[in-house]
Amino acid sequence: MTHSQFRALQDWVGQLQRILQWEAEHDFVNSRGHSGYFAEVVAQGLAEAPLTTLRNSDTCAELRDGFSAYSTWPLQQRRQWVVRTRQWLHHQRLHYQVQATAPSPDRSPPGAQPPLAQVEGIGPRLAAKLMGAGLRTVEDLLRHYPRDYIDYSRLLRIRALRPGETVTVVGTVRRSHAFVSSRNHNLAILELQLQDSTGRLRVTRFYAGRRFTSPRWLQRQRRLFPPGATVAASGLVKAGPYGPSLKDPLLEVLDSGAVTTTASSGRRILPVYPPTDGLSAESLRRAVQAVLPMADRQQDHLTEPWRQRFGVIPLAEAFTTIHQPPSEAARQAARHRLVFDEFLDLQLGLLRRRQRQRAQAMADLPMAPMAGTSDLVTAFLALLPFQLTSAQERVLQQVRKDLQVTAPMGRLVQGDVGSGKTVVAIIALLEVIAAGGQGALMAPTEVLAAQHYHKLCTWMVQLHVPVALLTGSTPERQRQAVLRDLETGAVKLVVGTHALLEEPVTFFRLGLVVIDEQHRFGVHQRSRLLNKGEAPHLLTMTATPIPRTLALSIHGDLEVSQIDELPPGRQPVTTTILTPGEREQAYGAIRTVASHGERAYVILPLVDESDKLKLRSAVQEHQRLARTVFPNLNVVLLHGRLTSGSKQDVLEAFVSGKAQVLVSTTVVEVGMDVPDATVMVIEHAERFGLAQLHQLRGRIGRGQAPSRCFLVSESQQAVARQRLEVLTRSRDGFEIAEMDLRFRGPGQVLGTRQSGLPDLALASLTSDGTVLEKARDAAKLLLKEDPQLRTVPQLRARLDAQNKRLASASRLN
Incomplete structure (x- = not known):
């Protein structure tokens, strides 16, 4: 087995193990994620084992068949099946490790590193322990940096x-x-x-x-x-x-x-060094010291002229110094080189992806360039009861400029809650429709997709633009009609959820894809929708501002625009932190606003009660509030497990005012637009990220009345209190996002399912922003002077290998 094959196997096992661990941590409930129910995802993952011998093995087939019946089993049987699957995956990884690290009988190529078992000072026994920790080669040990x-x-x-x-x-x-x-x-x-x-x-x-x-x-x-x-x-x-x-x-x-x-x-x-199971600190340190003399055999993927231009030291020197720093200055220079390399790989990968998209579109773009504002957009602007803000106008000009060139647009529009991103997106869609193309607007939830659709209908009917809705709950007969009209071009604009990614969905002439709340979608989901057209334009939106370092790391292939101005008349939201004993203060505010015809949200982190987490749940709290706290008010319940029809009934009751209090999970985080909602109570606020709390808070303060947000927290920890106090003094989503990044780190800010998160061994997105900017400039310069990377063949080979690994690992995401 080659190392590349084993890395693909490692990625496959790692992905499945993470999914299985998530299910175990959530009480084996057959969790539902973006890709479907847990059992379906695991069965599909087992069917896509990277090795034929694995796919065709009896055990793999038995496990796969078992997951097809997983949802019908009792809890104990589910637990046993998950444990058995995890053990089997672990044994397969260990089995193939031995094959991957066994010395080949063929002659090794010049400069090849010996197997770790043959390195003096390591030996077979320590090499086996290192393999168990994922350290299989000399380079793996050199890149196992001190913490x-x-x-x-x-x-x-x-x-x-x-x-x-x-x-x-x-x-x-x-x-x-x-x-x-x-x-x-x-x-x-x-x-x-x-x-x-x-x-x-x-x-x-x-x-x-x-x-x-x-x-x-x-x-x-x-x-x-x-x-x-x-x-x-x-x-x-x-x-x-x-x-x-x-x-x-x-x-x-x-x-x-x-x-x-x-x-x-x-x-x-x-x-x-970071602690490693099965290895003592001294054993690990001894192994690293044994391979340091081989550092100079590692081929430097940057040639001397490029190293001088980028101001970095040779790779071999960086490896030796990071493990044996003679001084703090030398350690900093070594770390700078290694961090620069990680960011350079990342930025080159993103910029080359953008390069390929542009090259493809030069010949395939189906629409002619547009100039100026179309009559359709002029008519739409006349329907709006407000003027666009200067920030909206500025971003709109950037979008129009992108649409007027033959290469496809790739732009991320960031804007705080209520800043008017959707209007900018609608104008872009109408420009493309006026030029003869079709538009697709994809949202992460059915609630948000339905809200977009109903809002669009009020305008599109007057503009005579056919619009359709396609979600997982769309009835079959209606679904077939929508699919037929999209294929023939009768429908010019479709709003949908992940259902738009399915194979039956084809377009007559897809010209623009708009993705709302883009951080809820992975890079490959985005690509699947774009592949349904001949290199269409892409406009992604988020109301969860991403710090610049994260934006460059995750969306470096996109241009970034910011709508940094709110429409006039928006009332500020006053935010207060309460202890559980002060909860009555929030309830009093709800009673007061309800008597004025206004409405309130109560947000909870869980749908049902959990034995593991002693937290209030939405179902429990709804019953308690309706019976004892607000017996004279209509209190309704909303969460993700309700049917589509039930969700719609609850939303209509709340929007119309028939219900005064909406108890909900975070399904209302995006898209809810109820101007008469002026109070929000968030229970267990310490369990949410700052950016998510800011998003939730954005559901109020959308009308002319003053609004209040109450953060109820039981935590006694000073750091938790410090985090929440950021929200009491700031309403700037970008400042809050930066603070969230510092407190929680990039993985938690983006969510564990974000497939575009870079795999960084040494670099920090929170503290190495300057190096990231430098690496991005270097990547642009490199591609400008040498688009095919012919002067740095080692670097090109690294990037190609990295792309293969990411493609293999992304299949389960």
């Missing part, structure tokens, strides 16, 4: 510690205790007492999550930090009643004699 460093020239003795300082302390474990918190059964605590020749120090680490509270995990911690072990602890010193302590520090067990060995060898800086 931190222990600088022995700056080590402090315990007696010299001062509160407020960030320090590294090395001491001997005197006492070790791992236990579950008596106040929170999902919280595990590790307490160590470290001692050196000058004193003692208490070290405490917290681990939140059910998997950390198992007896097996707790026992492993006791074995990992036994009395007598030498431990390095790095963190912030805090004062306590029993002396100084470290809260949530980085910990590493240093094998016996590690401190002496390091000092005597003359190395002042000791690298600290």
